Amino acid sequence: MTAHPAGEAGQRALLPNGLRDVLPPEAAQESLAIKTLLGCFGGYGYQPVKPPLVEFEASLLEGASPKMSTRIFRIMDPVSQRMMGVRADMTMQVARVATTRLAKAPRPLRLSYAGEVLRVLGSQLSPERQFAQVGAELIGSASAAADAEVAVLAAEALGAVGVKNLSLDLMVPPLVPAVLAAATLDPALFGPLRAALDRKDAAEVTALDGRVGETLARLLEASGPVARAFERLSAIDLPPAALQVLDRLRQVVELIKAAVPGLTITVDPVENRGFEYHTGISFSLFARGIRGELGRGGRYLAGAAQEPATGFTLYMDTVLRALPEAEAARTLFLPYGTARDAADRLRAEGWTTLAGLEPVADSAAEAKRLHCTHRLSGDQIVAL
Amino acid sequence: MTAHPAGEAGQRALLPNGLRDVLPPEAAQESLAIKTLLGCFGGYGYQPVKPPLVEFEASLLEGASPKMSTRIFRIMDPVSQRMMGVRADMTMQVARVATTRLAKAPRPLRLSYAGEVLRVLGSQLSPERQFAQVGAELIGSASAAADAEVAVLAAEALGAVGVKNLSLDLMVPPLVPAVLAAATLDPALFGPLRAALDRKDAAEVTALDGRVGETLARLLEASGPVARAFERLSAIDLPPAALQVLDRLRQVVELIKAAVPGLTITVDPVENRGFEYHTGISFSLFARGIRGELGRGGRYLAGAAQEPATGFTLYMDTVLRALPEAEAARTLFLPYGTARDAADRLRAEGWTTLAGLEPVADSAAEAKRLHCTHRLSGDQIVAL
Structure with a gap:
């Protein structure tokens, strides 16, 4: 090898x-x-x-x-x-x-x-x-x-x-179960309905069960920006348990809007x-x-x-x-031999300092090589 | 079961x-x-x-x-x-x-x-x-x-x-190897010497090899507060490579002492x-x-x-x-219904706030139950 x-x-x-x-x-x-x-x-x-x-x-x-x-x-x-x-x-x-x-x-x-x-x-x-x-x-x-x-x-x-x-x-998440629970529905339909809802397939939802399917399809259509969603949701005839779920949603949305007025809010009732x-x-x-x-x-x-x-x-x-x-942070190069108290003071002022560990001929070139944004020259801070 | x-x-x-x-x-x-x-x-x-x-x-x-x-x-x-x-x-x-x-x-x-x-x-x-x-x-x-x-x-x-x-x-760590390298020593002794040094067993160190053993035993004795350690180390006859190691140690100690004057410094030359x-x-x-x-x-x-x-x-x-x-942090209980902007202002001032999530009869008792240190009463901050 x-x-x-x-x-x-x-x-x-x-x-x-x-x-x-x-x-x-x-x-x-x-x-x-x-x-x-x-x-x-x-x-x-x-x-x-x-x-x-x-x-x-x-x-x-x-x-x-x-x-x-x-x-x-x-x-x-x-x-x-x-x-x-x-x-x-x-x-x-x-x-x-x-x-x-x-x-x-x-x-x-x-x-x-x-x-x-x-x-x-x-x-x-x-x-x-x-x-x-x-x-x-x-x-x-x-x-x-x-x-x-x-x-x-x-x-x-x-x-x-x-x-x-x-x-x-x-x-x-409790909204669809509330709708399904209120409909006297063949439990064998729960799985296929949920799968069709997950695919946002309104046609299939309606095909599976005409009565509850229509409600679910309308819930699907209500998905979107919060104001429009509530408008559409209000027009759907829902069982009491589902209305209770939506009532809580409305309360919470009001509290969120009051606290974060500029926030974009959408509602996806069946997701x-x-x-x-x-x-x-x-x-x-x-x-x-x-x-x-x-x-x-x-x-x-x-x-x-x-x-x-x-x-x-x-x-x-x-x-x-x-x-x-x-x-990258603003960084200040301190030439080798910079006094300790000066360095401490600069850090206390919020500077990130890079101390030179050995004397160099050209302090400005060294500061640039180290990607510093500034260097200390005497007691002056010089931008690079 | x-x-x-x-x-x-x-x-x-x-x-x-x-x-x-x-x-x-x-x-x-x-x-x-x-x-x-x-x-x-x-x-x-x-x-x-x-x-x-x-x-x-x-x-x-x-x-x-x-x-x-x-x-x-x-x-x-x-x-x-x-x-x-x-x-x-x-x-x-x-x-x-x-x-x-x-x-x-x-x-x-x-x-x-x-x-x-x-x-x-x-x-x-x-x-x-x-x-x-x-x-x-x-x-x-x-x-x-x-x-x-x-x-x-x-x-x-x-x-x-x-x-x-x-x-x-x-x-x-390079000090003992520098001492051993300068002594023309049977390499079979390196292991036992190191083991004896690790046990700080000066007698065994000397017993293993009279000549280098004495030097090592004196290095062992030099261990302790930095001033005393340097005093003792200076009195030991050491090969040039070991002196160079100690010279670097002295430089570094001077730099550390200048930067952190109150720091307790000890030296363990053989550890x-x-x-x-x-x-x-x-x-x-x-x-x-x-x-x-x-x-x-x-x-x-x-x-x-x-x-x-x-x-x-x-x-x-x-x-x-x-x-x-x-x-535990100082924590301010905000009764249910505290205005949003008041709460924001208090947090901006550095308060940790705990918002009441439901109305309670006795706000002071509730604040205590939640281990708060203060509660807001009207626009007054009350210590508990």
Whole structure:
């Protein structure tokens, strides 16, 4: 074998598909964005928790969708001889913490989190197998104010990190079940109807059952900007349970509009893909022109005691795609031998300083070589 | 089987040994400490990088100590069909990023990082199998100023997060090899001498070889506070290579003392346990009365090109033990129906607000129940 040190090093540096090194200045941008998000959550009283990267498999999958089981990497714990899993989602972990370790903390309980998750496979839409998840959960309140608070917080926090043209897409997973429950319908039709609704296929929906099909088709047509959606929904003859669901949606929309007046809000009354476990108002967040969801959230039941809960999680890979490209920081070159107190003072003033570690002939050239934006010359700051 | 829902839930909530949920207010304290550390590093021009949690096993172990291989969890990558490992240390990852992805970035290159690491087994001294590592690496400078910069940065940053009574313990791993190389010594004695030095067994060292043994025993005795150590070291007759090593140590100590006047500095001239791969001045950081190292660092050669490099890593589990107990934040209860703009203004003023989500009869009692420190009454802030 011939040695090819450079090629070998290149090979070794290759990372598994979907995993990557985040480099400067992007890593700083992500870290600042996470800090800003947690800061917003903190302002509303959401306190951070940090569950571990790995847990026993059984605990990680408890209450999760069956798909989760195919998403997690498994590792054997040599200590307990039990199977552990690397988390692919933090939402369930935080619900676990809330309902077990913090079962006695007063309700409503507001928790936040930020951490890395790992998935066995990426998807076509988001090939990343590791990304940071940042979120907030509000446990122990069934109120409309709680539904609104988390949606408002998600929108405000994304605005604070610099996401523009945000759109909040509201869903009401219990609406279709309420319509179906009120119709005396052959249960064998539930599956095909749900599948046709998921395809937004109004013709097929009507063909499957003329009576409830017409209602469902009209719900499909109501999908869109919130004002038009409510107008169309008002014209549909719905059973009381469905009307109650819509009434809650209206309350929550009013609260959100009052808090974030400029926000684009759409309503998709029949959508429930990925929200099968949600028990009330749910939402996805998008930014115009940005591929993929920035995050999602909604109402669910937490833990063995089935506590009313709502919350959301943001996907930092997508959030970062929605931000303007990271700029390198303004950096000040300090020539070798710069007095310690001068350097301390400049950093205290907010400068990022790069200290020369050896004397150089041309301080300006050295500062440029190091991509500094400024250099110290005597006690003068000179822009480059 | 009888169902014991509560017991079951309790069981499921159990985490594997050495893994834990970090709860409020401790998680907030850790997150603030990491933010502060990265802020300090950033002030000196260290830019964050974020390598992935898992890499191919071969790349993760490249250049690491042989012990590392027993420390990492392995997982099979279904995409590449190759073995991956979960990182147990980030230092090597950052060196990899510096010498491959950032090979063309100008030197010296200053990088920082913060992330979770996972270990197969905890140790008796630190049973945690997951903890955050936060560090800084300075790649491409062999200068004394570089050695000093990283030690000063570590001390300053730990001071900034609130660590008191910090002690910097300096080591010079190349010193003993320089002494041994100059003595025409039976190489079979190297191992036993090193072992005796590691046990600080001066008698055994002298017994193994009278001539070099005496020198080594005197080096052992020189260990201690920096002023006394230098006094004793000056009195030892050392070969030129060893004198050169000590001369560098003196320069670096002078630079550190000038930058952090109050810092306790000790020197251990023969210590090298855990620093076998270090090629120059190395250090451990301790806080008086706190079990375990806060962090460690030192000079090494990075990558295939063997670039001169130095840096340090801080262990957040130990750093947090060195901080005063976390205090709950001051929190302001906003009764249900508090005007949006008033709430926004209070948060902008820095208040953490907890919004009442439903009307309650006794707002003061509700605020107390939620552990708030203050409540809004009309437009007055009332302390509880």
